[in-house]
Amino acid sequence: MAKVVILGAGVMGTALSVPLTDNGHRVHLVGTHLDGDIIAKLQAGYPHPRLGIRVAESVTPCTHEQLSEAIEGADLVVLGVNSHGINWAAQALSPVLSPEIPILAVTKGLAGDGEKLYILPDALRAGLPAEYSQNVQIAAIGGPSIAQELAARRQTCVVFTGTNLALLKQLAELLRRPYYHVWTSTDIIGVEVCVALKNVYALAVGLVIGLLEKEGKAENGADMHNLAAAVFAQGMLETAYLVEQMGGKPQSIYSLPGAGDLYVTCQGGRNSHMGRLLGLGLPYSAAKTQYMPQDTIEGASLALAIGPTIEKMVKRGDLDGAALPLLLSMIAIVCHDQSVNIPWNEFFR
Amino acid sequence: MAKVVILGAGVMGTALSVPLTDNGHRVHLVGTHLDGDIIAKLQAGYPHPRLGIRVAESVTPCTHEQLSEAIEGADLVVLGVNSHGINWAAQALSPVLSPEIPILAVTKGLAGDGEKLYILPDALRAGLPAEYSQNVQIAAIGGPSIAQELAARRQTCVVFTGTNLALLKQLAELLRRPYYHVWTSTDIIGVEVCVALKNVYALAVGLVIGLLEKEGKAENGADMHNLAAAVFAQGMLETAYLVEQMGGKPQSIYSLPGAGDLYVTCQGGRNSHMGRLLGLGLPYSAAKTQYMPQDTIEGASLALAIGPTIEKMVKRGDLDGAALPLLLSMIAIVCHDQSVNIPWNEFFR
Numbered sequence: 001m002a003k004v005v006i007l008g009a010g011v012m013g014t015a016l017s018v019p020l021t022d023n024g025h026r027v028h029l030v031g032t033h034l035d036g037d038i039i040a041k042l043q044a045g046y047p048h049p050r051l052g053i054r055v056a057e058s059v060t061p062c063t064h065e066q067l068s069e070a071i072e073g074a075d076l077v078v079l080g081v082n083s084h085g086i087n088w089a090a091q092a093l094s095p096v097l098s099p100e101i102p103i104l105a106v107t108k109g110l111a112g113d114g115e116k117l118y119i120l121p122d123a124l125r126a127g128l129p130a131e132y133s134q135n136v137q138i139a140a141i142g143g144p145s146i147a148q149e150l151a152a153r154r155q156t157c158v159v160f161t162g163t164n165l166a167l168l169k170q171l172a173e174l175l176r177r178p179y180y181h182v183w184t185s186t187d188i189i190g191v192e193v194c195v196a197l198k199n200v201y202a203l204a205v206g207l208v209i210g211l212l213e214k215e216g217k218a219e220n221g222a223d224m225h226n227l228a229a230a231v232f233a234q235g236m237l238e239t240a241y242l243v244e245q246m247g248g249k250p251q252s253i254y255s256l257p258g259a260g261d262l263y264v265t266c267q268g269g270r271n272s273h274m275g276r277l278l279g280l281g282l283p284y285s286a287a288k289t290q291y292m293p294q295d296t297i298e299g300a301s302l303a304l305a306i307g308p309t310i311e312k313m314v315k316r317g318d319l320d321g322a323a324l325p326l327l328l329s330m331i332a333i334v335c336h337d338q339s340v341n342i343p344w345n346e347f348f349r
Numbered sequence: 350m351a352k353v354v355i356l357g358a359g360v361m362g363t364a365l366s367v368p369l370t371d372n373g374h375r376v377h378l379v380g381t382h383l384d385g386d387i388i389a390k391l392q393a394g395y396p397h398p399r400l401g402i403r404v405a406e407s408v409t410p411c412t413h414e415q416l417s418e419a420i421e422g423a424d425l426v427v428l429g430v431n432s433h434g435i436n437w438a439a440q441a442l443s444p445v446l447s448p449e450i451p452i453l454a455v456t457k458g459l460a461g462d463g464e465k466l467y468i469l470p471d472a473l474r475a476g477l478p479a480e481y482s483q484n485v486q487i488a489a490i491g492g493p494s495i496a497q498e499l500a501a502r503r504q505t506c507v508v509f510t511g512t513n514l515a516l517l518k519q520l521a522e523l524l525r526r527p528y529y530h531v532w533t534s535t536d537i538i539g540v541e542v543c544v545a546l547k548n549v550y551a552l553a554v555g556l557v558i559g560l561l562e563k564e565g566k567a568e569n570g571a572d573m574h575n576l577a578a579a580v581f582a583q584g585m586l587e588t589a590y591l592v593e594q595m596g597g598k599p600q601s602i603y604s605l606p607g608a609g610d611l612y613v614t615c616q617g618g619r620n621s622h623m624g625r626l627l628g629l630g631l632p633y634s635a636a637k638t639q640y641m642p643q644d645t646i647e648g649a650s651l652a653l654a655i656g657p658t659i660e661k662m663v664k665r666g667d668l669d670g671a672a673l674p675l676l677l678s679m680i681a682i683v684c685h686d687q688s689v690n691i692p693w694n695e696f697f698r
Contacts, residue, residue, distance in 0.1 A: 047569075051569065052568070052569025052570060052571075053568075053569050143579075143582075144574070144575050144578030144579060144582070145575055146571070146572075146574055146575055148567075148569050148570065148571040149567070149571040149572065149573065149574065149575045149576075150575070151569060151571070152567030152568065152569050152571040154567060154571055154572075154573055154575060154576065155573070155575060155576040155579070155691075155693070156575040156576075156579075157575065157576075157578075157579035157582075157693070157696065157697070159697075181579075181693050181694075181696070183696075183697045218497075218498070218501030218503060219401070219402075219501065220396075220400065220401025220402050220497050220500060220501050221401060221497065222401075222495070222497040222498040222500070222501040222503055223495075223498065223503075224498065224503055224504070225493070225495050225498065225613050225616045225617075226493050226494055226495055226498045226499070226503060226504060226505040226506070226613060227498075227503065227504040227505070227506075228612070228613070228616075229493030229506075229609045229610070229612045229613035229616075230492075230493060230504070230505075230506035230530075230605065230609055232608060232609060232612045233492075233493070233506075233603070233604050233605045233607075233608045233609030233612070234604075236603040236604065236607075236608040236609075237600075237603055237604045237608075239603075240603045250599060251586075253603055254582070254585040254586055254588075254589045254602055254603060254607075254608075255582050255583075255585065255586045255697055256579065256582045256697065258582075258585075258603075259581060259582045259585040259586075259603075259608060260578045260579055260581060260582030260585075261578070263577070263578040263581045263582070263612070263615075264574050264575060264577075264578035266612075267574045267577075267578075268574075342504075344504070344506070344530050345530075347506065347530070347532075348506070348508075348532045348604055348605065
């Protein structure tokens with residue numbers, strides 16, 4: 001039996017308590033500064049408001065003020081925050097983390113500093129105290145995993161990635177269940193780039209929902225699946241390009257982290273909702289403020305986080321803009337409020 | 350202005366008359382021996398019964414008895430038959446085709462002779478008269494293209510593939526429209542393998558619709574998108590393996606023919622409908638006879654066409670069965686009426 005701290009009581013963090021407790025582990029589910037209401041509800045025995053399940057008895061919901069106590073004797077920290085929470089998490093963990101406790105992150109995203117792109121495990125590491133940050137083992141989860149389905153114990157296939165294969169196998173043992181199938185991959189760059197980019201490309205596929213709604217079905221009943229599929233394919237191709245540029249491996253692209261995760265993210269959720277609004281013709285800033293002010297839209301967050309860096313890298317020639325027309329178009333839409341204009345003629349170079 | 354013969358008046362063959370006539374070409378739409386009713390309707394000025402559109406005035410609908418007359422002076426034959434029609438088409442064309450008329454095929458499939466797998470252009474060529482079969486230029490179309498959408502002039506992106514790049518560019522010029530975006534690729538093996546396999550993997554993704562319907566939504570409202578996405582990803586991975594084994598290129602996998610065409614085929618259609626029936630628990634033979642007796646289900650047709658060859662190649666060690674658990678499982682379901690049993694533990698090797 002292990003003691004596991006899950007930091008972040010959003011849907012994905014909380015869902016991971018299910019396979020952990022089913023395997024007999026004790027879990028401290030520690031909310032962030034934004035999770036106060038959720039933790040209060042869970043402590044009072046109510047279901048998680050967005051996940052729709054009650055946590056197991058072996059889950060102790062705590063507030064972030066209790067992190068130091070919760071982490072004592074922990075064998076693992078699962079990082080369940082979203083991409084906006086990485087810096088907060090690094091700060092919260094810094095005073096209390098021992099370097100021998102490994103971290104397993106579900107956070108998806110990339111960071112950019114104007115010069116270069118970074119995978120999130122590296123961004124997290126950079127936020128930890130210099131005296132031990134290089135010694136902390138950081139692994140991550142990628143693959144198609146809608147939290148509500150995992151929480152309901154529905155078949156879910158994921159990849160644990162990191163540089164230490166022995167650790168990955170150990171973590172997989174902790175979480176593997178008959179409904180939670182875990183593979184391991186040491187291609188942390190490939191996996192992380194795929195699972196981050198899928199959000200912005202799912203936003204792009206979502207545009208088609210709005211375009212269709214605006215235009216309506218054709219007289220013969222035709223929708224716009226061809227268009228959605230072409231955008232999907234271009235997303236895969238651009239993902240392949242960026243994986244290669246950043247030093248990842250092609251296998252990650254056409255398996256769970258790439259194809260699988262992009263597919264599942266196109267089946268609905270906040271990226272699709274925002275995509276629809278953009279496809280209907282709203283500028284991003286108006287759509288965000290008017291319709292989704294409280295929501296984290298990971299595809300848009302990614303465009304905002306890496307947009308300026310990508311644009312500079314293209315300008316400097318460090319990246320080939322001709323290989324990234326859809327990403328550049330999504331950056332223009334999200335970062336510069338440009339209207340939707342799918343750059344067909346630049347696709348599939 | 351070119352003269353084009355489209356052989357096969359099904360939805361895809363007929364839909365291709367739209368970009369052709371929009372470009373000012375004359376089209377003879379020649380029905381197969383099974384298309385009598387469709388041709389009669391089109392000749393009488395009615396819409397195509399399944400495509401929901403009237404053909405342009407510059408389209409001359411003909412019966413297959415008129416093929417010899419129609420093909421006189423033709424610049425191109427578009428082959429619009431389905432995979433079951435390839436032998437019929439080769440026989441019909443043999444007495445009337447001149448070797449200088451190129452063929453552009455929309456037919457998707459693979460053939461197997463117990464020893465080896467063949468792409469359909471090679472199977473078609475093998476059915477043409479030996480004295481000129483090697484001189485006929487055969488190109489093919491791949492990519493996400495639902496016929497009804499193309500017929501309604503909705504944005505569609507495809508790849509023309511073949512070994513002669515100059516011909517491909519010429520064909521692309523004939524068909525390209527502001528709504529019909531055509532790329533060219535000389536990776537005919539990669540494209541053809543991708544677009545054939547997508548049917549059987551879409552059938553596999555379709556299983557999940559039936560599994561979900563049987564099990565229902567979870568208490569928290571969860572569906573089964575994670576499962577569908579994992580099956581999708583395994584399909585992509587197996588496609589990559591077979592493309593590589595047959596000598597195709599990886600680019601075809603993560604662009605229009607692979608990712609794009611699999612994505613669009615999972616959005617509905619006959620493969621999905623049959624997948625649902627199988628997922629609900631019906632044996633394939635019963636599902637086919639009782640519910641879809643008149644329908645060509647390309648995923649099942651492919652399993653039947655290549656199943657015995659694949660099984661023999663795996664047995665002989667010419668293919669690695671561990672790389673193809675989902676395909677072998679679909680072959681077992683379709684060819685041997687086995688029940689659905691998704692082989693999780695063999696995925697992602």
